[in-house]
Amino acid sequence: MESDGLLFYKDGYKTPEFLSSSFCIHLFGERVIVDHYVLLFPNSETLTDYAKTLINYDAKITEGPGKWPDDFCPEQNLLPEDASMYFLSALMPSGMILVLLAPNAPDEQIASLCQEQGFNTVHHVAILVDDIYSAAQVWQNKGFLPLSMTPQEDGSLCQWFFRNWAGQIIELICRQWTGKETFSCENIAGLRLSELAA
Ligand SMILES: [Fe+2]
Secondary structure, eight states: OEETTEEBOOTTOOSHHHHHTOOEEEETTEEEEEEEEEEEOSSHHHHHHHHHHHHHTTOEEEEEEEEETTTTOTTOTTSOGGGOEEEEEEEOTTSOEEEEEEOSSTTSHHHHHHHHHOTTBOSEEEEEOSOHHHHHHHHHHTTOEESSSSOEEOSSEEEEEEEOTTOOEEEEEEESSSOOOSOOHHHHHHHHHHHHHO
16 A cells, blocks of 8 residues: 555555565556565564464565664674664565564664654565566666665575655565575665665
8 A cells, every 4th residue: 555655555455475476566557576575573582473374375584584774784894783673584485475573672774664664664675587687677767766876696596776756665686596585784784774875
């Protein structure tokens, strides 16, 4: 659901059944294929409870859970402390990926986002594309601005964040292989820093 340029999950629609079957959706007037949805939770306990529900739907936990970046990319010491978060991603039997985020501490950026916009806010939605540059043009024509000069590319994943006037972030993602990872340590510092600077 779009409201003044920002995306929110409709009440009652943040469910594994609904999200895992919603590959093809309309976003800002564009028909897109979703690679992953990102859901926010108040803390690691509520996040873990939701993850248990996903496992009951035969989801496979593919990344995490853990404190990000420390438990995932400990070499990423470039990132400021407020970039940290609790992170888990799950692959649904349908092939949809759900990324769950929660703050570890009240001074983290993710905690302020939840406070300002609530837990139904869409942190970002990742759109699967074949050609990241032509997709970038489409979204720039809609008024979305790239958060970095070029995409972050590691040879397997190519990712690029865009942001509109209201502050909504979307991610364009292009996969060279059939992996299900939602980030690489090589890409992430650039992506997260670009998001924090926005
Ligand atoms: Fe993402």
